Amino acid sequence: MIEILSASRCTACNVCVKACPANVFEAVPGSVPVIARQADCQTCFLCEIYCPVDALFVAADPEHVTGITEDAVVAAGLFGGYARALGWKKGREGGADADPTHRLRQASLTAMPTGPRSPAP
Amino acid sequence: MAEPIQLTSDVLVIGGGPAACWAALAAREAGCSVVLVDKGYVGTSGATAPSNTGTWFATTKERRAKLIAERVKSSEGLADLRQMGRVIDTATQHLHVLAERGYRFPRDDEGALYIANLRGPDYMRFLRQLLVRAGVTVRDHHPALELLTAGEVVAGAAGFARQLGQNWEARAGAVVLATGGCAFGSRILGATGLTGDGQLMAAELGARLSGMEFSSQYGIVPLHSSVNKGLPYFWASFYRADGSAIEIPPGERFAVLARESLSGPLQARLDRATGAVPDALRRGQPNCFLPFERAGIDPFAQLFPIALRAEGTVRGTGGLKRADDACGVGIPGLFAAGDTLERQDIAGAATGGGGPNASWAIATGLWSGKGAAAFAQRLGPRAAERPVRPAGQVGLRPAADARALDPAEAVALVRAEMLPVERNFFRRAPTLNASLSRLDAAWATLRDHGQGEGATAFRLREAAALLASSRWAYRAAAARGETRGMHRRLDAPAGTPALAHRLTLAGIDQPVLSFDRPPQEAAAS
Numbered sequence: 001m002i003e004i005l006s007a008s009r010c011t012a013c014n015v016c017v018k019a020c021p022a023n024v025f026e027a028v029p030g031s032v033p034v035i036a037r038q039a040d041c042q043t044c045f046l047c048e049i050y051c052p053v054d055a056l057f058v059a060a061d062p063e064h065v066t067g068i069t070e071d072a073v074v075a076a077g078l079f080g081g082y083a084r085a086l087g088w089k090k091g092r093e094g095g096a097d098a099d100p101t102h103r104l105r106q107a108s109l110t111a112m113p114t115g116p117r118s119p120a121p
Numbered sequence: 122m123a124e125p126i127q128l129t130s131d132v133l134v135i136g137g138g139p140a141a142c143w144a145a146l147a148a149r150e151a152g153c154s155v156v157l158v159d160k161g162y163v164g165t166s167g168a169t170a171p172s173n174t175g176t177w178f179a180t181t182k183e184r185r186a187k188l189i190a191e192r193v194k195s196s197e198g199l200a201d202l203r204q205m206g207r208v209i210d211t212a213t214q215h216l217h218v219l220a221e222r223g224y225r226f227p228r229d230d231e232g233a234l235y236i237a238n239l240r241g242p243d244y245m246r247f248l249r250q251l252l253v254r255a256g257v258t259v260r261d262h263h264p265a266l267e268l269l270t271a272g273e274v275v276a277g278a279a280g281f282a283r284q285l286g287q288n289w290e291a292r293a294g295a296v297v298l299a300t301g302g303c304a305f306g307s308r309i310l311g312a313t314g315l316t317g318d319g320q321l322m323a324a325e326l327g328a329r330l331s332g333m334e335f336s337s338q339y340g341i342v343p344l345h346s347s348v349n350k351g352l353p354y355f356w357a358s359f360y361r362a363d364g365s366a367i368e369i370p371p372g373e374r375f376a377v378l379a380r381e382s383l384s385g386p387l388q389a390r391l392d393r394a395t396g397a398v399p400d401a402l403r404r405g406q407p408n409c410f411l412p413f414e415r416a417g418i419d420p421f422a423q424l425f426p427i428a429l430r431a432e433g434t435v436r437g438t439g440g441l442k443r444a445d446d447a448c449g450v451g452i453p454g455l456f457a458a459g460d461t462l463e464r465q466d467i468a469g470a471a472t473g474g475g476g477p478n479a480s481w482a483i484a485t486g487l488w489s490g491k492g493a494a495a496f497a498q499r500l501g502p503r504a505a506e507r508p509v510r511p512a513g514q515v516g517l518r519p520a521a522d523a524r525a526l527d528p529a530e531a532v533a534l535v536r537a538e539m540l541p542v543e544r545n546f547f548r549r550a551p552t553l554n555a556s557l558s559r560l561d562a563a564w565a566t567l568r569d570h571g572q573g574e575g576a577t578a579f580r581l582r583e584a585a586a587l588l589a590s591s592r593w594a595y596r597a598a599a600a601r602g603e604t605r606g607m608h609r610r611l612d613a614p615a616g617t618p619a620l621a622h623r624l625t626l627a628g629i630d631q632p633v634l635s636f637d638r639p640p641q642e643a644a645a646s
């Protein structure tokens with residue numbers, strides 16, 4: 001679930017309020033938004049990549065709050081991790097053209113130990 | 122509450138996944154004005170956005186024939202050859218249209234465009250940009266709650282703008298339902314809005330359903346995560362809690378894992394991935410690695426705990442029954458697309474995941490958008506002036522006295538009945554009937570007493586839709602007294618040739634079930 005909205009990083013642009021498909025965030029006039037409906041979070045990680053300043057952190061557990069702290073996220077270098085892996089920057093898309101998924105298909109066609117019935121997509 | 126927001130267009134599209142976007146684009150290209158309302162945000166909502174989807178396409182005759190032959194086999198007699206061909210051809214053409222319009226497909230090592238995979242967040246964001254460029258009016262966070270009719274004809278929809286705290290009413294010459302499948306409240310990628318709303322809204326007007334018994338597909342997730350992506354497990358070995366390896370005969374992975382999961386925790390390791398695979402997996406499917414990175418696990422070297430999560434009709438095949446090639450559902454003015462429709466045409470009794478579903482969303486999106494446009498154009502510009510009536514029932518207009526009901530209770534019940542492996546993956550008449558009696562009771566309570574305004578109405582309608590899809594699924598599962606594809610009856614473990622037919626459901630309150638060709642007749646012929 002979404003666990004951290006870093007007030008020190010956040011610029012209050014309210015992109016996450018708009019972009020979260022589960023309507024988890026609530027805008028606050030003159031301030032940063034709040035995580036108002038945490039239990040509705042579907043743990044899709046997409047708010048992270050839409051945030052222009054990497055101020056959001058989603059823990060992988062969709063059912064329990066882990067209680068991870070902002071310091072721990074910083075220490076582990078996890079802010080913006082999904083965006084970097086995709087090639088998205090500052091809330092903008094990128095990197096789809098560098099996706100090496102085609103190599104998986106090739107690999108699945110050769111030398112599969114237990115022989116799947118059809119190749120990987 | 123303030124006056125409802127009024128929206129008017131030739132075509133109204135309900136939903137915000139790929140099927141809805143392609144429908145809106147097709148209707149716009151046919152010259153119609155289009156309003157699209159989504160429960161979430163177009164770009165992030167639906168099953169595709171967080172996931173990545175493989176596609177089903179063919180650029181040669183040989184490949185096309187091979188794809189169809191593979192599916193004929195796995196569908197166990199329920200697929201439709203002609204529709205498979207139509208879907209492959211339409212999707213292939215439009216994957217190239219995507220490239221022409223600027224979607225940045227990668228190139229493979231030979232330099233050829235690689236259209237076999239769509240990166241979810243990039244694809245959905247790109248479709249949003251196409252909608253805006255085409256002049257489609259996009260309304261995010263505008264869930265539809267019910268359809269509006271003018272006589273026997275669908276003439277719009279009404280809903281709640283949840284960030285504005287205001288109701289909305291949309292008038293249109295035709296409506297496309299592209300609200301996705303029903304995930305039964307499972308915590309899988311993209312499932313938050315997938316409560317089966319479109320199926321309920323259409324069934325309230327008499328639309329029928331099919332394939333609902335094929336709603337028992339499960340996906341593997343790293344334990345305590347939402348990431349039900351199957352691809353990495355291609356290269357996985359599976360282990361019991363004591364570290365002993367689980368033998369998996371070809372094609373038996375889910376059945377074996379499901380059985381093992383009943384006797385203890387499961388573990389996996391991606392230890393069959395060698396050479397270029399680990400790097401391609403990490404960079405090509407980064408969402409799969411988020412749970413590992415965040416837990417500090419190296420999945421190629423270490424064992425990690427996994428679980429099986431129900432995927433409802435999203436990777437199942439049930440949904441609204443298509444009445445014609447334009448994706449009408451038998452109600453004038455109403456069309457449907459994507460996971461809202463049943464997908465036995467392309468998948469039969471097996472999952473349509475792994476490519477067919479993504480291509481189905483493209484193809485049926487386009488066909489329904491075109492069909493809706495033609496219908497609206499026949500009505501002419503004054504269609505929006507017709508007097509309309511709201512068609513929603515359960516959760517909005519109680520049959521008896523209104524009471525304060527907690528929608529969360531119904532959602533919890535649906536989860537308890539539909540998600541456990543021992544109830545839904547492995548099915549038996551007594552457990553199906555026991556679940557049905559509890560689901561029916563919850564349905565009756567909601568039908569007789571459910572009523573709310575604004576956000577409460579929205580949640581009550583989601584609860585009603587979840588209950589409706591659950592009841593259809595288990596009724597169909599109880600009626601199909603055999604094992605076929607993903608529908609596994611422990612009390613009838615073999616397939617019965619006489620039942621190699623689709624099962625249709627009509628009605629919500631007391632659904633009437635019938636095999637498309639009566640089994641007796643089939644047996645006699």
Ligand SMILES: Cc1cc2nc3c(=O)[nH]c(=O)nc-3n(C[C@H](O)[C@H](O)[C@H](O)COP(=O)(O)OP(=O)(O)OC[C@H]3O[C@@H](n4cnc5c(N)ncnc54)[C@H](O)[C@@H]3O)c2cc1C
Nearest residue numbers: 137138140160167168175265300301459460475476478479
């Ligand atoms: C993890 C995962 C991996 C997958 N991988 C593959 C794959 O590799 N290949 C493949 O072919 N398929 C795959 N699928 C399936 C594929 O994602 C779906 O078939 C596809 O997303 C269906 O598109 P859709 O537009 O019909 O529905 P969705 O994309 O689910 O969109 C439904 C939309 O309807 C909206 N909505 C719902 N109710 C309402 C309402 N009342 N009012 C307004 N809007 C509403 C939702 O907000 C959402 O925007 C995968 C699915 C998952 C979950």
Ligand code: SF4
Nearest residue numbers: 010011013014016051
């Ligand atoms: S998107 Fe990021 S910067 Fe913008 S309001 Fe949300 S957390 Fe703050």
Ligand code: SF4
Nearest residue numbers: 020041042044045047
């Ligand atoms: S992870 Fe997804 S559902 Fe959760 S807050 Fe972020 S965008 Fe919303």
